[in-house]
Amino acid sequence: MELDNHAEDLASDLGVDKEEVKADLQNLVEYSVPIDEAKQSLRRKYGDGSSGGGGTPSSKDIGDITPEDGNVTVTGVVLTAGKRSIRYQGDDLEIVEGRLADETGVIDYTSWEDFGLSPGDTITAGNAGVREWDGEPELNLGESTSLSFEDESLDVAYEIGGDAQLADLQTGDRAVTVEVTVVDCERRTIDGRDGETEILSGVFGDESGRLPFTNWDPAPEIEDGGTIRIENAFVQEFRGVPEVNVSEFSVVSAIDREIDVGADATTMDVGEAVHTGGIYDVEVSGNVIAVRDGSGLIQRCPECYRVIQKGQCRTHGSVDGVDDLRVKAILDDGTGAVTVVLDDELTQQVYDGTLEDALEQAREAMDQEVVADTIRERIVGREYRVRGHLSVDEYGANLDAEQFAESDDDTEARASAFLTEVNA
Numbered sequence: 390m391e392l393d394n395h396a397e398d399l400a401s402d403l404g405v406d407k408e409e410v411k412a413d414l415q416n417l418v419e420y421s422v423p424i425d426e427a428k429q430s431l432r433r434k435y436g437d438g439s440s441g442g443g444g445t446p447s448s449k450d451i452g453d454i455t456p457e458d459g460n461v462t463v464t465g466v467v468l469t470a471g472k473r474s475i476r477y478q479g480d481d482l483e484i485v486e487g488r489l490a491d492e493t494g495v496i497d498y499t500s501w502e503d504f505g506l507s508p509g510d511t512i513t514a515g516n517a518g519v520r521e522w523d524g525e526p527e528l529n530l531g532e533s534t535s536l537s538f539e540d541e542s543l544d545v546a547y548e549i550g551g552d553a554q555l556a557d558l559q560t561g562d563r564a565v566t567v568e569v570t571v572v573d574c575e576r577r578t579i580d581g582r583d584g585e586t587e588i589l590s591g592v593f594g595d596e597s598g599r600l601p602f603t604n605w606d607p608a609p610e611i612e613d614g615g616t617i618r619i620e621n622a623f624v625q626e627f628r629g630v631p632e633v634n635v636s637e638f639s640v641v642s643a644i645d646r647e648i649d650v651g652a653d654a655t656t657m658d659v660g661e662a663v664h665t666g667g668i669y670d671v672e673v674s675g676n677v678i679a680v681r682d683g684s685g686l687i688q689r690c691p692e693c694y695r696v697i698q699k700g701q702c703r704t705h706g707s708v709d710g711v712d713d714l715r716v717k718a719i720l721d722d723g724t725g726a727v728t729v730v731l732d733d734e735l736t737q738q739v740y741d742g743t744l745e746d747a748l749e750q751a752r753e754a755m756d757q758e759v760v761a762d763t764i765r766e767r768i769v770g771r772e773y774r775v776r777g778h779l780s781v782d783e784y785g786a787n788l789d790a791e792q793f794a795e796s797d798d799d800t801e802a803r804a805s806a807f808l809t810e811v812n813a
Contacts, residue, residue: 452493471564629780685761
């Protein structure tokens with residue numbers, strides 16, 4: 390059934406304006422709410438005959454709100470508020486996002502109307518919609534929400550404002566403020582939603598560590614490098630790790646203080662790292678137990694640089710492949726396993742030869758698999774320390790290595806310590 394028909398049926402059943410119902414239904418469906426759940430939510434919002442008609446949604450503490458709540462009235466302190474532009478049904482809309490807190494908890498919100506929210510405001514939002522986002526409830530403030538500013542402030546156990554260090558940022562964070570050093574920056578042209586778009590991308594760093602970034606409206610303060618303060622950034626997932634996004638609504642300014650970028654990666658067991666779901670700049674150690682197919686001498690598509698099979702690219706069809714080197718090794722430390730991916734430079738190190746050497750070896754053997762076999766002989770069964778960026782998806786855990794070095798630990802001492810622990 391088309392959305393228009395669903396809206397007409399609901400409007401007829403509930404005795405309300407069809408266009409208003411349709412707008413609410415479109416909003417919920419746009420946010421991936423199943424149509425039956427969206428209709429039920431609107432029945433709770435407007436009140437159907439089985440519940441004795443409409444009425445003001447009940448007041449709830451933030452800590453008691455669940456994704457099953459249709460609409461609520463809530464009072465809380467605005468912790469953060471930041472504007473962002475999104476593409477909604479073909480139109481560009483400006484929304485306000487942030488976090489709201491009371492004495493019982495904290496919740497994310499999205500405001501589809503500009504209510505003039507600022508950090509530190511105490512507000513009461515009546516008829517605020519509730520939806521589920523990433524397993525947690527989130528408030529939707531829109532046309533049907535009545536919002537008032539309270540004179541008496543709530544005392545909450547949460548810091549007002551979005552100041553954070555990079556190591557504390559998580560995917561989904563909004564309206565955050567960071568002070569960072571631009572570690573690496575390049576200007577690129579991408580196919581954006583409005584055609585070719587120039588962006589800046591690279592790596593930010595602070596005392597707590599490093600994270601990748603994308604600047605969608607290139608700011609000269611970022612491109613010039615140095616230390617900067619960014620207000621109203623948001624965090625999205627990119628290749629399995631958090632990425633700082635700087636938009637046209639972000640405020641970027643140079644600051645006059647040195648920021649020493651943390652040089653040490655977070656050190657974890659493999660199992661612990663995989664359990665995070667993705668982490669930037671992590672170090673793990675373990676034994677290489679196998680080298681996977683697709684390692685050694687490979688060919689890539691000259692257009693998208695993806696690995697091709699038998700001259701075929703999944704995107705560009707039949708192409709003349711570009712020769713390259715890669716290793717996909719399984720690293721296991723007893724707590725878990727991860728696929729470590731070595732680029733051409735690291736592969737040349739473990740192969741102890743160049744791409745030309747690999748091509749010559751393959752020609753002499755008339756088999757390119759001999760390159761992968763050589764690499765297997767050199768690294769399988771040995772222990773390595775690996776530093777890089779870990780992503781986890783439905784296909785497993787992958788660690789794109791920046792450093793790959795044989796462990797220099799004293800294995801005899803570690804074995805002795807292990808036996809002592811077991812005996813104890």
